[in-house]
Amino acid sequence: xxxxxxxxxxxxxxxxxxxxxxxxxxxxxxxxxxxxxxxxxxxxxxxxxxxxxxxxxxxxxxxxxxxxxxxxxxxxxxxxxxxxxxxxxxxxxxxxxxxxxxxxxxxxxxxxxxxxxxxxxxxxxxxxxxxxxxxxxxxxxxxxxxxxxxxxxxxxxxxxxxxxxxxxxxxxxxxxxxxxxxxxxxxxxxxxxxxxxxxxxxxxxxxxxxxxxxxxxxxxxxxxxxxxxxxxxxxxxxxxxxxxxxxxxxxxxxxxxxxxxxxxxxxxxxxxxxxxxxxxxxxxxxxxxxxxxxxxxxxxxxxxxxxxxxxxxxxxxxxxxxxxxxxxx
Ligand SMILES: CC(C)(COP(=O)(O)OP(=O)(O)OC[C@H]1O[C@@H](n2cnc3c(N)ncnc32)[C@H](O)[C@@H]1OP(=O)(O)O)[C@@H](O)C(=O)NCCC(=O)NCCS
Numbered sequence: 001x002x003x004x005x006x007x008x009x010x011x012x013x014x015x016x017x018x019x020x021x022x023x024x025x026x027x028x029x030x031x032x033x034x035x036x037x038x039x040x041x042x043x044x045x046x047x048x049x050x051x052x053x054x055x056x057x058x059x060x061x062x063x064x065x066x067x068x069x070x071x072x073x074x075x076x077x078x079x080x081x082x083x084x085x086x087x088x089x090x091x092x093x094x095x096x097x098x099x100x101x102x103x104x105x106x107x108x109x110x111x112x113x114x115x116x117x118x119x120x121x122x123x124x125x126x127x128x129x130x131x132x133x134x135x136x137x138x139x140x141x142x143x144x145x146x147x148x149x150x151x152x153x154x155x156x157x158x159x160x161x162x163x164x165x166x167x168x169x170x171x172x173x174x175x176x177x178x179x180x181x182x183x184x185x186x187x188x189x190x191x192x193x194x195x196x197x198x199x200x201x202x203x204x205x206x207x208x209x210x211x212x213x214x215x216x217x218x219x220x221x222x223x224x225x226x227x228x229x230x231x232x233x234x235x236x237x238x239x240x241x242x243x244x245x246x247x248x249x250x251x252x253x254x255x256x257x258x259x260x261x262x263x264x265x266x267x268x269x270x271x272x273x274x275x276x277x278x279x280x281x282x283x284x285x286x287x288x289x290x291x292x293x294x295x296x297x298x299x300x301x302x303x304x305x306x307x308x309x310x311x312x313x314x315x316x317x318x319x320x321x322x323x324x325x326x327x328x329x
Contacts, residue, residue, distance in 0.1 A: 008128040009178030010327065012071025012169035015297035016062035017048040017284060022162075030153045038159045039282075043260025047162025047285035049148045055089040057098040059165035060144035063293070064103055067140065067167035070301075075105035078169075079136035082127050083112050084119025084143040084289035086196065086318070087150060099142065108140070116194065117256050117317025118184075119143055119289040120166070121325060124313075125182040127170050142167040143289030150196050152216040160219070160258075162285035166293020177308070177328045181242040183235050184323035193223040194318035228262045228316045233269040235324035236314050243326050247271045249310050250326075254299060256315035257281040257291045266314070288317070305329050 023046040024035035038044050050059065060083055068075060083096040096110035115122040120143035127139035144165035151158045197203050198214030209215070232255075240247060247270055255263055257279055267274045280295050287294060292313055299305055309329040316322040 005132050006134060007173040007175055007178040008131045008170055009173035010168045011171050012067045012069075012073065013167065013293065013297040013300045014063045014066025014068070014070055015164065015166040015290075015294040016059050016066065017164040017294065018050045018054060018059065020049045020051065021046050022049050024159065027153075027159055031156045031158055033156045033159050041259065041261060042160065043279065043281050044159065044285045045282045048164055050146045050163040054146070056085050056087050056144045056146045056165070057089045057095050057102060059146065059163065060095065060099045060142045060167070061102040063144065063165035063167040064099060064140055064142055067169050071169040073138065073169060075103045076107050078105045078108045078138055078140045080127055080130055080139040081105060081108045081110040082123040082139065082141050083110075084115065084123040084141070085112060085145055086114065086116040086119065086288055087145045087147060088112060091199070095144070105140070115317060115319065115321040117258065117286070117288050117291070118315040118319070118321040118323055119317065120292045121256070121313055121315040121323050122184055122321065124168065124170065125184055125323070125325065128179050128182070131170055131172050137171060139170045140167060141170060143291070143293045145288040145290050147217070147288060150215060150217050152213060157219055157221070160286050162287050164284050164287035164290040164294050166290050166295075166297050168293055168296065180326045180328055181239040182323065182325045183238045183242065185231065185235060185321070187320045190223070190227060190320035193220045193227070193320070194218070224258060225262060227320055228258060229265045229269065231320070231322045232262070232266045232314050232316055232324070235322055236266075236270050236312060239312070239324045239326050245310060245326065250276060250312045251309040252299065252305070253277045253312040253314065254292055254296050255313070256317070257295070258286050258316065
């Protein structure tokens, strides 16, 4: 694998989740589901839901400001903003430009990246290339989604998702620390297994498309599960091989969190004790672009991460998209 020109590390994290909580018990009143099934199969007890006046950029802005504060930087210090989202405020402009304006980071270039649940991992990898090559020094990478806006709460698959945002500030680092490897993959043959059909150029907003439910997400749950437990171990084993590290060297895995069963099966396949796999999906469900950075922020602020710890990131999402990365904290 090609060596980075400059190493890249994370120097600050932040996150934000809306105040409104929808418990599984509450969802029992909206659709045909049970708290017991959702907790047993998915590991979710509750999720956060944004208000009608809270677009994705609002969550992203709060997470970004907290990450900047944690890094000891000001908005004008940022050269690059990438927002990973599948639920942008609008089709145009990018949510990243809206966030740039909300935080006043006018020295930055800002754009969105679409890789759905793999979006934060793809965005961190992208930002790191700009820093590694010396084009930019400091990047703000945000994963933010409000899936509540594309959920049909009368359907039982409403249980999977929640709203939230997380952010990380990246800058250059000394040799031997920071990101050690990235591996990203896509396979468009799986494109319809998770899709949000409406609102784009194929099914524009129209009375007919709204009436037929095209604004809601569609998911083939079984295909997500089977793909995830195949591709996540493959990507993880590849970044381990890239770095020459063994699974025993990993201190923590901070994964995208689609379901607890997917994480348990993945950990078992790669031989990682499950107590090294961090999760908080019992509180937040799957926040798509937000899952990794919200969890990273929680682990970081709890003081569990020590300089030099080996942390494994892995994600799988619609597209298909997937990947893994290893960082020496
Ligand atoms: C969802 C999943 C647990 C269920 O597996 P499955 O057997 O393929 O799913 P099915 O829809 O056929 O459901 C099987 C049974 O589970 C139960 N079930 C499924 N969804 C349920 C829900 N939301 N609430 C309660 N019970 C549910 C029902 O008993 C159902 O049987 P029925 O269809 O006869 O009523 C599994 O596919 C999975 O975990 N997929 C991953 C999805 C994911 O992580 N998505 C998020 C990222 S995109």
